[in-house]
Amino acid sequence: MLPDLERLIRLQRLDTTASDAQRTVDAIPSRIDTLDARLTASSAAVDDAKGRLGDKKSERAAVEKTLAAVQTRLSRFREQLMAVKTNKEYTAMQHEIATAEADVQRHEDIILEYMLELDDLTAAVKTADAALTASRAEIEQTKAALLTERGELERTLARTAAERSTLTETIGAQARALFDRVSKQRNGIAVVEARNGLCLLCNVRLRPQVFNHVLLNTELIQCDSCNRILYHDPNSRTAAAPTVDAP
Numbered sequence: 001m002l003p004d005l006e007r008l009i010r011l012q013r014l015d016t017t018a019s020d021a022q023r024t025v026d027a028i029p030s031r032i033d034t035l036d037a038r039l040t041a042s043s044a045a046v047d048d049a050k051g052r053l054g055d056k057k058s059e060r061a062a063v064e065k066t067l068a069a070v071q072t073r074l075s076r077f078r079e080q081l082m083a084v085k086t087n088k089e090y091t092a093m094q095h096e097i098a099t100a101e102a103d104v105q106r107h108e109d110i111i112l113e114y115m116l117e118l119d120d121l122t123a124a125v126k127t128a129d130a131a132l133t134a135s136r137a138e139i140e141q142t143k144a145a146l147l148t149e150r151g152e153l154e155r156t157l158a159r160t161a162a163e164r165s166t167l168t169e170t171i172g173a174q175a176r177a178l179f180d181r182v183s184k185q186r187n188g189i190a191v192v193e194a195r196n197g198l199c200l201l202c203n204v205r206l207r208p209q210v211f212n213h214v215l216l217n218t219e220l221i222q223c224d225s226c227n228r229i230l231y232h233d234p235n236s237r238t239a240a241a242p243t244v245d246a247p
């Protein structure tokens with residue numbers, strides 16, 4: 001194989017590895033943001049449940065206060081009943097007492113309803129709290145894994161950059177310039193395998209004499225359609241591919 005072609009293939013592999021690693025690294029902050037947003041939502045659900053519980057408790061306290069006032073009034077009426085002088089006063093007082101008793105009953109019923117609602121709201125707080133604890137643990141774990149992954153990817157990037165700079169020094173100026181130009185034009189992919197008469201990236205069918213030259217791996221041949229530098233990989237045999245030994 002032409003030495004420069006072999007080096008360009010390796011250079012392309014390094015670039016592809018680096019660009020994959022870089023893309024993953026670049027996506028990590030937004031993945032962390034998504035995790036943080038989930039945590040914020042879980043935490044807000046707990047606050048919301050606690051808020052509803054607190055509101056209901058305040059409502060109950062207000063009803064209890066009213067009930068206490070009604071009970072005080074009822075006791076006073078009962079005391080006054082002892083002191084009445086006339087039948088008319090007695091009847092009027094009994095009427096007051098009956099009204100107050102009904103009022104007490106009504107408020108006690110409301111408090112009973114509130115107790116049931118408070119049970120539900122307390123259970124909701126507990127559920128939301130448990131969900132928050134679980135998601136916090138899971139999110140912390142995922143974040144730690146992401147940071148580990150980022151560390152590994154950054155080491156990969158450093159390693160590929162070092163290998164790249166050593167490798168490029170060994171490549172002829174013309175081949176390097178061609179690689180750089182095509183790579184820039186073609187989204188970082190300058191070298192691509194041709195197989196079964198096709199450029200494997202743009203899928204265009206190569207003219208037979210072009211493909212026959214590619215099979216030899218002795219020249220830098222570009223795809224007519226995408227301009228990428230083509231090579232033949234003798235290890236990726238398929239039924240339709242003619243077998244040509246690389247020189």
Ligand SMILES: [Zn+2]
Pocket residue numbers: 199200201202203204223224225226227228
């Ligand atoms: Zn092509």
